[in-house]
Amino acid sequence: MSGPTVPATGAGPLLVPLYEHPARRPEAWEAVLRAAPRLHSVVLNPDSGPAAAPDEGFAALAARLREAGVPVLGYVDTDYGRRPHRAVVRDLLDHREWYGTDGAFLDQAAAGPDLLAHYGRLSVAARAAGAGTLVLNHGMHPHPGYAELADVLVTFEGPWETYRRAEPPPPWTAGHPPERFCHLVYAVPPGAPAAALAAERGAGVHCAVPGTGAHPWGSLPHGLETTG
Numbered sequence: 001m002s003g004p005t006v007p008a009t010g011a012g013p014l015l016v017p018l019y020e021h022p023a024r025r026p027e028a029w030e031a032v033l034r035a036a037p038r039l040h041s042v043v044l045n046p047d048s049g050p051a052a053a054p055d056e057g058f059a060a061l062a063a064r065l066r067e068a069g070v071p072v073l074g075y076v077d078t079d080y081g082r083r084p085h086r087a088v089v090r091d092l093l094d095h096r097e098w099y100g101t102d103g104a105f106l107d108q109a110a111a112g113p114d115l116l117a118h119y120g121r122l123s124v125a126a127r128a129a130g131a132g133t134l135v136l137n138h139g140m141h142p143h144p145g146y147a148e149l150a151d152v153l154v155t156f157e158g159p160w161e162t163y164r165r166a167e168p169p170p171p172w173t174a175g176h177p178p179e180r181f182c183h184l185v186y187a188v189p190p191g192a193p194a195a196a197l198a199a200e201r202g203a204g205v206h207c208a209v210p211g212t213g214a215h216p217w218g219s220l221p222h223g224l225e226t227t228g
Contacts, residue, residue: 103133111142178204186216
């Protein structure tokens with residue numbers, strides 16, 4: 001998997017989970033498109049998944065992102081292994097058919113060894129559905145076996161106050177390059193060194209947003225709005 005251009009600041013590329021409809025927040029999506037060279041990928045999430053039917057607004061947005069060279073990841077909830085395999089695969093196929101996604105973002109991924117086989121089957125299904133980039137969002141450091149299943153593991157998702165006090169990564173992560181790990185941090189105040197902290201903790205991909213409450217991923221990453 002070829003990586004995007006890394007900014008001269010040394011900060012890793014951004015994986016952007018902007019969970020807003022393009023008709024409702026067009027200016028935010030324009031900022032995302034302008035920032036294309038800085039992006040690792042963008043998560044497309046019409047309705048906690050592909051929605052019940054194709055959404056023309058998201059389809060047009062996905063096409064523009066691909067034209068800008070940004071990998072588009074279809075959001076799929078796995079409910080920590082509780083969602084049936086068939087339902088997850090249906091979402092993967094709908095994302096591919098309706099929006100032309102070239103990757104998958106499997107959210108609420110389990111972290112324990114007991115569900116490795118389940119996620120192994122989902123990984124095979126995602127690849128068969130055209131996922132060139134597969135991201136598993138555990139939100140914490142999982143069993144090391146999950147590193148064999150995906151291109152990127154999200155090993156932290158949570159607020160800034162928790163992130164800045166988080167424990168160092170476990171030793172097994174040192175056996176993988178930084179671009180295999182992502183940290184997603186919300187409630188980040190302006191000027192907080194989230195990108196530098198992600199790099200220090202071995203995460204080559206990150207996203208830091210100011211959003212809080214039940215919907216933090218409706219806000220743009222810090223600095224994205226100023227990208228020319």
